[in-house]
């Protein structure tokens with residue numbers, strides 16, 4: 148008796164058997180409609196089996212085999228199996244999460260508008276060069292270009308403005324000329340219309356599929372199908388694009404590989420970067436990880452000789468230099484409304500010269516705390532362990548963790564004092580201060596409150612690029628990928644909060660953020676300057692930043708991590724849980740820690756509540772499992788995740804996060 152073993156999107160880690168219909172034979176990789184309970188579902192055939200553990204009388208036949216999309220290829224199924232096993236999720240959920248919603252539905256696929264015939268392989272490879280590569284770029288192109296035949300991981304370590312994209316484009320041109328497909332992954336906020344336009348300009352005849360989660364269903368489905376049919380020569384997308392079948396995949400690029408948005412934070416908690424490396428291995432093609440500030444994991448892989456490191460140490464525009472980085476000592480310089488005198492003077496000088504300034508503060512809203520100085524009350528979120536952020540423009544208090552909002556109270560709810568104080572500052576308050584200091588300046592604020600939509604952000608940034616602003620105020624949204632020719636000054640206001648964080652990754656992230664945001668300045672002939680306000684001007688991180696010495700910084704961080712026993716010297720997984728009562732969460736985690744004896748070389752830590760213990764009304768805690776051996780950790784996780792479901796109370800929400808990066 149022959150059966151189809153199918154992966155279905157149900158929350159159990161098993162495959163489901165169905166009888167083969169000889170009139171409509173199916174093979175692994177086919178999507179099939181099958182009866183499941185009272186409904187029909189779309190499953191993916193994973194294997195063909197002889198016999199079944201299910202009694203023959205209870206086996207149901209497949210309803211129909213879908214042929215509206217190409218059969219999912221073997222290497223794609225292999226990738227899905229790997230991800231499901233590595234991240235400890237059911238294969239059915241993994242497969243379903245990788246397919247666009249329409250391919251999981253029993254409804255027919257949307258019809259597409261008429262389109263030109265698909266180009267043949269190798270067609271559409273015309274490359275329009277915008278400029279000649281400099282010698283460092285040329286060396287990188289030659290080194291990687293000589294290795295197109297098999298798997299090899301490259302770190303392209305290029306300072307901000309060094310022209311990494313030009314290297315990607317020229318490598319892609321070679322791959323397209325050979326009939327291959329290129330996959331280019333960028334961070335969530337890196338996928339801008341400007342980047343897409345640059346690719347379309349460089350490859351005017353190529354078919355480019357753009358994939359990200361904000362696309363409408365039909366557009367995402369068509370882009371996915373173009374890629375899966377091998378018709379799209381370039382796939383440009385955020386992390387989910389790594390889950391697309393690409394029959395002729397010949398080059399993978401991960402731009403800004405250090406970016407935290409490559410890690411999915413729900414369901415299959417995969418790292419898009421790590422999945423991309425695995426994908427390149429399966430396709431036996433090179434992968435290029437590009438960044439000015441590599442993740443310490445990637446740097447470690449270079450030091451260990453697993454990845455080849457190529458360096459672009461100079462800016463690509465002739466004459467453009469890296470900015471001068473200086474600290475402004477807040478212990479000796481008084482700051483008025485959060486801005487120290489050297490900072491306001493530097494902005495004034497730029498205004499006089501008609502140049503642009505950027506004021507960076509990684510906190511949106513008006514002020515992070517509204518407090519009563521008479522009794523010590525501070526506005527807190529009823530559902531989270533956090534303060535409510537004051538948003539002055541729409542007169543609201545808003546929780547940045549759960550989204551709850553309420554009007555600003557007229558008086559202290561505890562003592563009745565009407566003189567409530569806004570403590571600290573966010574982007575809105577800084578904007579207000581700058582407007583008072585420089586009434587004639589055109590000030591543009593860019594954060595998630597001022598720019599909710601991708602297109603709006605792009606429009607604002609374009610305006611800034613055309614010189615329609617004198618001072619930019621903004622958050623992380625401003626840090627990446629934008630080129631503002633007239634920007635010569637970057638002021639960083641609150642770096643110290645990250646410096647004092649307990650998260651062992653905070654120094655790495657702060658260095659990356661400051662290097663990125665500082666890198667926005669001086670990208671043309673005028674030199675750039677970065678001023679960092681801090682109470683710790685002698686901190687080694689600032690000294691490394693001022694020397695543009697990523698390598699020195701990375702080596703000192705790695706030395707610290709090695710002695711403290713942190714990644715990348717150990718591998719980790721976190722078991723996180725949340726429920727109404729912290730007691731029950733801790734009890735579940737304590738029981739989970741004792742569920743299996745820890746094997747040799749695997750360490751199970753005691754559970755601890757999250758720093759923000761309550762979020763959206765649920766109490767949260769986690770426990771960490773560590774091992775210096777990845778196989779030992781994986782072995783343990785496999786057995787553990789099989790045993791955990793039976794031990795969890797019905798009301799407990801929990802998940803495993805393998806290689807976690809967030810610990811809030």
Ligand SMILES: [Zn+2]
Pocket residue numbers: 519520521522523524559560561562563564
């Ligand atoms: Zn009070």
Ligand SMILES: [Zn+2]
Pocket residue numbers: 528529530531533546547548549550551762763
């Ligand atoms: Zn809240």
